[in-house]
Amino acid sequence: ExxxxxxxxxxxxxxxxxxxxxxxxxxxxxxxxxxxxxxxxxxxxxxxxxxxxxxxxxxxxMSLQVKMTRLGGKVLEMKKVYKQFGNLPILKGFDYTFKKGERIGIVGKNGVGKSTFIRIALQLEEPDSGKVNHGETVVFGYFGQEGLEYTEDKRAIEYVKSLAEFFPLNDGSKISAGQFMEKFGFSAEQQFTMLSKLSGGEKRRLHLLSVLFLNPNFLVLDEPTNDLDLQTLRTLEEFLLDYPGCILIVSHDRYFMDRLVDHLFVFEGNAVVRDYPGNYSQYREEAAKQESQSAAKAKPTAAPESAQAETxxxxxxxxxxxxxxxxxxxxxxxxxxxxxxxxxxxxxxxxxxxxxxxxxxxxxxxxxxxxxxxxxxxxxxxxx
Missing domain, CATH: 1.20.120 (Four Helix Bundle (Hemerythrin (Met), subunit A))
Structure with missing residues (x-):
């Protein structure tokens, strides 16, 4: 007792x-x-x-240091990519070659084309012109905002096992589907819950671990921290910190981005995409300075009457x-x-x-x- x-x-x-x-x-x-x-x-x-x-x-x-599928020299190439919706330009001649192990964050206001960019990169959506080439060894893992998709109601663990029975680790060992689910907060009882009975948060967690369980070598994550509980968020961060593959993340979560990405694609609107060599906090601080400088420059142009009125x-x-x-x-x-x-x-x-x-x-x-x-x-x- x-x-x-x-x-x-x-x-x-x-x-x-x-x-x-x-x-x-x-x-x-x-x-x-x-x-x-x-x-x-x-x-x-x-x-x-x-x-x-x-x-x-x-x-x-347990550790989740991944034994990743081998990634060849050619990863992802986007050459002179153009995309426009009506009068709204999204990409204008975007040109970039992704390298092995690259970690890129995507930031920008809502509606500037971040999710569209991801879908074009994954070849889920066609550009108006330009080319998107994937390397032969690339295995994408895409965690989007669409949510968990399934055609047949089954137990959560059966859903994961339908993807793979085991997950390979870097030390040569492997863990079972149940152990992997436990790492992401699914108790033994929850693992046997029918998909239709899972809460929205549980379905999102299951969707995330299902993407990771397929052992991709290029992860594409669109707002991954939304609606995740604290423990799952920590597990995801630890997983990604040790992850040896490429990562492309869209997120407004400054803390999450600062820990995980090396540089940013900043979508500034009107098809302008800037490659910023720093983390999210550094970018935000620089943007804040530019805003204050712009505001300071605008003040002297005011009429003398307004200056007198301010006193x-x-x-x-x-x-x-x-x-x-x-x-x-x-x-x-x-x-x-x-x-x-x-x-x-x-x-x-x-x-x-x-x-x-x-x-x-x-x-x-x-x-x-x-x-x-x-x-x-x-x-x-x-x-x-």
Whole structure:
């Protein structure tokens, strides 16, 4: 009974930590374009939480280092590809030769042709002109937004076994369809659930693992993180980090893209596709700088009357606001000091329960610090 209670307590603490991890992961994925040092500390705290959550997972967790189907010298060539829908140009003379092991992210606003580009690359859709050539050894794995497709209702494990019985690993061993499904969160009971009885999220998970189970050497993923639970998302990231083949990913998920791609195809609209040599965060930061510079250049062109009108808009601080500013100037150093102390304690490898409390306090403190710094900036700008 004591052992069972200990296991239950341990599992409860793991679940709490995972909930905190999930909350902080959501924050990481939804960061605005530009971030200051105040967010850097929260990112560092997130890294500590992530490490400890991972340490608490079972050490027997199986590896998915793939023994990939051999990929020859010729992979995928797109030569002078043109595509247009009515008056909307998507591609205009696009020319690119994909190399072995290349990892490319595709970004851009909705409606600029990202999914169309993928379908043309896969030869699922014809270009208006130009050529798309696939290498003889290329085996594509496409995870799109269409969802799981099946003609016959069967058990989930039967569906996976109809694709293959085993999945080959790099060390020469192999794992069964059931073991592979377990890795993606399907318990033994869930594996025997009929396809029609699976939830939308479970069907998406099954679709994903089915694509990977076929052992392709070129993965094409269209918004793969949508509607995936945290554990499946982590499993997918780990799989892709070790994956030796080519990867082409469409995603708005900055954290996911930063970990996995080497450069970007930026769809800027009007058939302009830029090859950006960096990750998603770097691109967003550069784009934010360009936007602010463009806005700054536009201001001097305003008429003198508007410039004069702007001057009185800077209202003086009221007595209450002055008092608020004074308090903020006292609070901010105190909060910064507490943050530094929390970081020191979290990095000292404390017991798991204590780390959980420290991380929870850090999360609240950083939100408070963020709000107060923003308010301090607003008030101090009016003083100057």
């Amino acid at each position: 004591k052992k069972a209670a200990r296991i239950e307590s341990e599992q409860a603490s793991i679940d709490k930590a995972r909930n905190l991890y999930r909350k902080e992961l959501e924050w990481m994925r939804k960061q605005p374009k530009a971030r200051t040092t105040k967010s850097k500390s929260r990112q560092d705290a997130f890294a500590v939480i992530e490490d400890r959550v991972k340490q608490k997972q079972e050490t027997s967790e 009185p808009a800077k209202k003086k601080l009221s007595f209450k606001e002055k008092f608020e500013l004074e308090n903020l100037e006292k609070d901010l150093p105190r909060l910064e000091k507490e943050k530094a102390e929390l970081e020191q304690k979290m990095n000292a490898n404390p017991p798991f329960e204590e780390l959980q409390k420290l991380a929870a306090r850090m999360s609240v403190l950083l939100q408070d610090l963020d709000a107060k710094e923003t308010r301090w900036l607003e008030l101090s700008e009016r003083v100057s």
